[in-house]
Amino acid sequence: MNIVMQDVILKIENLSKSFGPVKALRGVNFELKKGEIHAIAGENGAGKSTLMNVIDGILQPDSGDIVLDGKAVKISSPTMAQQLGIGFVHQEIALCPDVSVAENIFMATTNVSRSWLMDYKKLEREAVDVFRQLSDIDPSVLVKNLSISNQQLVEIAKALTLDCRILILDEPTAALTETEAQTLFGIMRNLADQGISIIYISHRMVEIFDNCDRVSVFRDGQHIVTNDVADIQPSDVVNAMVGRVIDNLYPEKAAEGAISEETVLKVKGLSEVTRFHDVSFELKKGEILGIAGLIGAGRSEIVKGICQLEGDVTGDVWLNGEKLALRNYQDSIAKGMVYLSEDRKGDGVFLDMSIASNVSALKVEQVAGPLGLIQTGAEEAQAEALGRKLNLKCGSLSDPVSSLSGGNQQKVAIAKMLSVNPRLIFLDEPTRGVDVGAKSEIHKILRDLANDGVGIVVISSELPELIGVCDRVLVVREGRISGQVTGEEMTEENIMHLASVTDAQASVA
Template identity: 40%
Template structure:
């Protein structure tokens, strides 16, 4: 292990390839200290991973480097010179580029317009569209991204938008590239494209600061790994000196023997009537002939490559689409004409896009948690009872271990993992019979994942029927009773999870059994 707080200054003198140094950097927001004493030394041609739970201070540190925040104290050196960017534009001018986890794209603009936003090729104040398209196509081709630069971002999937965000971050020359959870919404195939881009950046002598909660990819990509906890530096190590188990223990401050909690209650018997079922559910261009069922207390995992139709099925079950075929609740056909009707039927939906579809970011934690349960919290004549609202919100914050200064804090100021837990909390308020989870741990750290997994187990034990979409195959295998595998918008297989191997699931997802 390398103790950066003791060795940072010494390492700078020894390593001619050190491009960025952070010395005793701290950052406070009023009485809240987000960073206490941070040290980091980043070298050219290497991937330096920053590892820590949600709320540990990773994003705060990256925003300081990107010129979004100014440190309260400490020193940053770039190529040996003091680095004090006044804004993001100044950071870019110094050769530091950041790709944030939360997308910053304009939905109504094309891919090309988003990639070169703020530095479009122009003459006399007019954008040269032909040159813009040509430059965007050249960049997309160089990066190997499967995206049409003329398409509007609103028409892209979340995964495709993430690839565009990466291209945008690489559209100007940079010596230090910061990637914040870049694979959180990518399939394995798309992640491989990103990994090849990172390899090329290393070959060109670029320094990459990488933030991720996916331990397997951290061990694959990293050269150096720095762990931080509760805003403080813990240690720096090289990849070959450590293990996943050791890193998790350093990150969360405790041993985690089994990331997937055991079942709280036995699986429902095979002859248990289904709570929800579909018969030949079809929506042209989105999914075809899907017949599935889920019993009370059962977790059904959905797996497939991006574009396989998984999320579209979930949206149909929540009344966002009107497909052909039948949806049955307790064996009786129902018409789910809208999300409101689905909610009335006891169906809840935790969306993969928490920023745009799951939360009202400027509103408080309390308002977001109680958003769906207002009717249950209302007193006589529909009057809201403030004491009940606050008590309900506090109970869910405690239950899901949401890290917030108070329930009056705005949801937008919390870390991604805590925001995800708020989305889950608002649905738990209504005690749903059917809970749909679309990428429930996207962008969530290991500790927060364990807490979400524990809640899933508890809900299943209480009799909830759970449908879970996930791009993380270990997560699907670790939590599911049965696995629905999608391929090319068709149902490829429904498999019992007991003894199921990743190879079997992937072979169905790739269409090898078609």
Template identity: 45%
Template sequence: MHGSAADTILKITDVTKSFGQVAALKGMRLEVRRGRVHTLLGENGAGKSTLMKILAGVHGATSGEIVLDGQAYRPANPQEAASLGLAIVFQELSLCNNLTVAENILATREPRRFGFINDKALVAKAHRIVADLRLPIDVTEKVGNLSIAQRQLVEIAKGLSHDAKVVILDEPTSSLSDSEAEILFEIIGRLRQRGAAIIYISHRMEEIMRLSDDITVIRDGEYVSTHARDEVTIETLIALMVGRRMDEIYPPPVHHVAADRAPVLAVDRLTREGEFQDVSFDVRAGEILGFFGLVGSGRSEVMNALFGMKSAAGTVRLDGEVVRFRSPDQAIARGVGFVTENRKEEGLVLGHSVEWNISMAALADFAGGLGFIRNGAERAAASEQVGKLSIKTNSLETPAGALSGGNQQKIVLAKWLLTRPKVLILDEPTRGVDVGAKFEIYKIIRELAAEGTAILLISSDLPEVLGMSDRVVVMHEGAPGATLEGSALTPETIMAHATGFQS
């Protein structure tokens, strides 16, 4: 690594962390310098989150040494970590939906007058923080009324409301659109100019290569290597991270979809006032139809309407027959599955077992006489999916919430695979998932298509849409801007339609 020791603001030496018999970190080391973005790269389960929680004061290290700005650093709790100059923005939102943006940003640090919270001063202070960060958010709005992307921006504002020497950003763009991510990148640029050190965690390789000054790779709880950004390629980093080379991030199609095949799903002029209008498309068996658009373009809202979660005007045909789903149950009964964008709140019941989460959408298939569940059949089916999808879990009884993000997403996929869907809607299927798990999820999607499932793939990740889709519907302000295929599927063409510069 280049740079002098005087530049070092944070130094981690031989840090270990054990939970019972399990060693989560072994001899970890990291050296972070002022005014630089230092990316920490590793698959889910590599130990990144454990290390960040030690820095944030959530866990104590089992052994090893941490020095922050020349002083021994061992915070007893997150409040002490913040007071010592460390700010952290976790990937998993820690906001209270029933409170306002201002109340969330300044929680436990509210301005007071005569012992009572001074609401006027609270709003004014939060507004200054949000304005300084140039975030397009109303601080008086309840967080529960915001989109996932807006909540992520509030989480960022909350983390950066402390005057920090070291800022940790854990998957900060996982639910942001390109335009919102640009706001974050500008904030990172200003923090860097002020001399703050940024520890950046992301699975988006293009983003990492754009933002990083230094990159440290960790694997299986151990330090692998540190590199200046201009000394490495994406391919090198992936090989270091997963311990094997990946010739392709996106597996090739298993088969070719016949263009003259009748559509499984045909949507004509689907409209919901104020959300989307005149949305028309069709998808054939074995086809992956991508949907791309900036946040607010209406992609997810269209899928919610198709799945019976919202009402909409227009015509939907499934296997040539007009259908109108008034609830998700009706959609599931006719062979439509939905892997939701927000797996934590809508896709999984985190406190329940892996087995229960996998089988819950197909429970009717396991019902025996008098409506009792045939537990043996349910267990066998769940076990088969765990093996087929390489879900890493100690047992079928393990709570879903104890698994990594990539494995949780595979459970959601397994749940729908058991229903044997004709049409599978995948809304941001790899959000917050590491590159190794992404590759496995892409293989599952390809295999599903090969088996004849028609797939609607909604993603904010442009390389993902391009790498996986046969055709792409580009949404702009609630309407389809274009349907692209073949040589028209380029990043430039897709973004031109998504931003409305090309009609």
């Protein structure tokens, strides 16, 4: 692509880092050129984060060199990394919600400033300058009033105010919709053209191949390959990441005739005061139904409304032909209708509790005797059976869930859903933050469940996932179902059109 300057700005030589017996990085070599967007791909635990943390001075390497502008440097802290011109935008947004955008940006600058007094005028000017090139966010609004994507932009702006030459972005699009992501990519290219080098960490092949110049793949703490994206195929990257050939990223769709006439779920005229209106749809047995839509369109709210998790909902719901009159989520669980939350760490699992007690949480009574006494044996047996079914990799079932990787934590959350033998599962972003291997396992599990007659509804911001996994996709826009696509019509363009174009625009076109 349009890399004018080919100088190497950052060079990592033979870098190793261990945590106790675990070798997180083994003799890694890596080169970053000036003005390039360099993607880093790898499964969770491949060593990407460790390497980035070493570059940002959060971790110290056991051996090996970091060479910046031809000089070997020792980066002893994030503050020092800032002084060297390295900015790191972490995956988790770490802003102060109750102060203004400008003040949030000041935070980092103030921290490295040598002057004793605050120069508010200068800082405000700088903040406005930075935002002129990024977007039209008003620097005086409070961060908590911004959308997630704009908060992400504030994080980037924060890094940019430090005159950084190297910008590390760790999965910045995880919380963004397609349109927001596109905006971000435009900004990234703009920055790269100004000579800033960007390290871009992502799981998503489409993003890497559409927006980056080069890609490096890591696996098991080792650097596997670096290539120009023009020279390789997405499947090469995926295979390098996984270390084996993945023939099919997604499982087979429902076989001919596998979708029966029997209706698992029927929703009619479902409304919530502010969040969604007049939602009606059906789910057939054996079918996987997807729900697409921009963030904030009401996707999650609709399914949470159906199972009475939140909202003041009116309308009718039938499950396997039976009309439901749920008062709360407990009733929904009792009827076999469960919801897998989109925020695994926030509300999906109990991180500091054992795997076994996580799996049993939906209905602890199932592993208890007549007096309400929990039978530890029964509880472990339940977790073990479900863990086997989901190919859960763990040390001991009494280990806390926090000891597991993202993919395995998600399997625990899914095992929790399965523990009550559900008739219908709503899965909200079932593979967010999950590595490629575990992701395709989870997809296969969903198809198996659907084939067993369990109703499956998947919400996802990743369109390729919805298209790959679902038999039919409903699209939600501004709290209403704006359309549905199935078979050949399931394309990203069609879905995005339904998700983002208003009726007025559509009639003009």
